[in-house]
Amino acid sequence: MGKLYYCTECKRVLTSNEKCQYCNGESLKELDYGTPVNIIGSKLKGKVLKIQENVVRIIVRDDSNNKFIKEYEAEKLRKVL
Numbered sequence: 001m002g003k004l005y006y007c008t009e010c011k012r013v014l015t016s017n018e019k020c021q022y023c024n025g026e027s028l029k030e031l032d033y034g035t036p037v038n039i040i041g042s043k044l045k046g047k048v049l050k051i052q053e054n055v056v057r058i059i060v061r062d063d064s065n066n067k068f069i070k071e072y073e074a075e076k077l078r079k080v081l
């Protein structure tokens with residue numbers, strides 16, 4: 001099990017808990033299971049199911065309400081407001 005963080009300013013998901021590598025923000029929080037996230041560059045949204053190193057397994061729900069599981073690298077994710 002790994003730990004990931006997110007920046008409370010730009011909402012990007014991070015592997016480091018020291019500083020945001022995207023906006024230099026210093027206000028970071030741990031990414032919890034069940035947290036809703038968006039896959040950057042898509043309209044897909046899902047919830048964090050599992051974190052392994054920098055890979056996050058997500059339960060995604062599509063427009064037809066079908067659920068499926070996908071894995072993404074941390075840098076492709078953003079926490080949903």
Ligand SMILES: [Zn+2]
Nearest residue numbers: 007010020023
């Ligand atoms: Zn940031």
